[in-house]
Amino acid sequence: MRRYIVPLIMAAVMMVNLSGCTNNILNKSTASVINSSIQNKESKSKDNINTNSNKQINSDTQKKDIVDAKALKDTKKNEVSKESKVIVIDAGHGGKATLEKEPIAPGSTVMKAKDVAGATGVSTGTPEYVVNLNVAAKLKNYLSKAGYKVIMTRTSNNQTMGNIARAEVGNKNNANLVIRIHADSFTSPSAKGASMLVPGSVGYSKDISGISKKYGEIIFNTLVNQVGMKSKGIITRTDLTGFNWSKVPVILIEMGFLSNPDEDKLLSSDSYQNQIAEGLFKGIQKAFLGAES
Incomplete structure (x- = not known):
């Protein structure tokens, strides 16, 4: 009887340890996935902010260029108008x-x-x-x-x-x-x-x-x-x-x-x-x- 009990106890201990290792591995894996997801979201959010910022800068630059071009055109038109x-x-x-x-x-x-x-x-x-x-x-x-x-x-x-x-x-x-x-x-x-x-x-x-x-x-x-x-x-x-x-x-x-x-x-x-x-x-x-x- 005793010779069967010891292996059973050892098997149980191994299962417990194995179960604990599995949970730790899963927990670490899950944490890694979550952290990776958060980092990806943060990265995308930063990218979106940078993209939107760049779009705004480009839009403002384009508007300024349009205004400057119009002012130059009006100036040239006025100069031509006077000369004519x-x-x-x-x-x-x-x-x-x-x-x-x-x-x-x-x-x-x-x-x-x-x-x-x-x-x-x-x-x-x-x-x-x-x-x-x-x-x-x-x-x-x-x-x-x-x-x-x-x-x-x-x-x-x-x-x-x-x-x-x-x-x-x-x-x-x-x-x-x-x-x-x-x-x-x-x-x-x-x-x-x-x-x-x-x-x-x-x-x-x-x-x-x-x-x-x-x-x-x-x-x-x-x-x-x-x-x-x-x-x-x-x-x-x-x-x-x-x-x-x-x-x-x-x-x-x-x-x-x-x-x-x-x-x-x-x-x-x-x-x-x-x-x-x-x-x-x-x-x-x-x-x-x-x-x-």
């Missing part, structure tokens, strides 16, 4: 009046002098044509530096030119804008202020009266606010030869009254002329941007 824009500056009157007459509009029997002498400063004695050319030259400087192509109808005070000929400068060059520079005068010395004249629907100008008025309003409002002038408003004129023969947008600025002692002194001063030129320049910039938007 032609502005004719018509400094009103000249050193010699031309009393020979010409038709006020195409096909019209109404005749007007080609070019009268213009006004003279009541206090300074400065001729209007001198003031007009000074402001025109300063405006040309602003526009040329900004990249516009600028054409002057006259560059000296010795030139004589009729109003049809002045209009033809704009027509032949297919100008985007003709701006006529003038100063006003009246019998009463109390009259003062600036005004913007725009064409009505007469002659060739009937096709460009709308855009001319739009440009005139923007440019005039900018000028008045910039310089602090008294405004006499926007005035439509159908009796001006230079308007009626124009096939391109055209406006005429009356900068103030040379018959008013105070405005005469201002208009004859270099600093005030420069202020007017700068105000007109800024207005032209805004007018073109407004038309293209």
Whole structure:
């Protein structure tokens, strides 16, 4: 009996030990699988975070590239736009009046002098044509530096030119804008202020009266606010030869009254002329941007 008991006991002990080893092996194996799973999940989670982060960075980079590309495109477009824009500056009157007459509009029997002498400063004695050319030259400087192509109808005070000929400068060059520079005068010395004249629907100008008025309003409002002038408003004129023969947008600025002692002194001063030129320049910039938007 005893010889059977000992082997049984030993077998039982071995089974217990074997069972314990098996459990330890299983536990270690299970732990290894769990740890491996956790590590894989953590690794995938990190990979996902890195991937999402990279996607966000790439997305932000792409957006920035798009914005930068658009800004560059807009800048180049603006540069090209300026280079392609032609502005004719018509400094009103000249050193010699031309009393020979010409038709006020195409096909019209109404005749007007080609070019009268213009006004003279009541206090300074400065001729209007001198003031007009000074402001025109300063405006040309602003526009040329900004990249516009600028054409002057006259560059000296010795030139004589009729109003049809002045209009033809704009027509032949297919100008985007003709701006006529003038100063006003009246019998009463109390009259003062600036005004913007725009064409009505007469002659060739009937096709460009709308855009001319739009440009005139923007440019005039900018000028008045910039310089602090008294405004006499926007005035439509159908009796001006230079308007009626124009096939391109055209406006005429009356900068103030040379018959008013105070405005005469201002208009004859270099600093005030420069202020007017700068105000007109800024207005032209805004007018073109407004038309293209």
